[in-house]
Amino acid sequence: MEEQRKITKKYSNGEVTIVWQPHLCVHSTICFRGLPNVFDPRKRPWVTPEHAESETIMKQIDACPSGALSYLKETNEDEDVEVSNETIVEATKNGPLLVYGNISIKDHAGNFIKKNKVTALCRCGASDNKPFCDGSHTKINFEG
Helix, strand or coil: CCCCCCCCEEEECCCEEEEECHHHCCCCCHHHHHCCCCECCCCCCCECHHHCCHHHHHHHHHCCCCCCEEEEECCCCCCCCCCCCCCEEEECCCCCEEEECCEEEECCCCCEEEECCEEEECCCCCCCCCCECCCHHHHCCCCC
């Protein structure tokens, strides 16, 4: 498989900046099913944060299973967000392992990556972004 470019796009309403990293997206559709007036993949730009209150947007982004969508509060620059509850691992039907909570992942080169909220880990073996899910399970019709 061809390696996907790692780009980052930002969309702001002046209070919150939505950060989108398409290479992390697992195409769960949670964003646009939950808040279609802000997230509409049929439009350009597909993210329009001026169409909802910042708290509503942040709550919807918190449901993103891959971390492809995140946000920065304009008033709290560079503030790390940490989840203070236990870590939970959920195997999704025909999809990734979802890990809820704070985790540290050691990559193949020995580097540690800190993740919080929800992290999607590849379960099908086809991801080009291992150990993270990149949505390849849908392309190969993974069942499990």
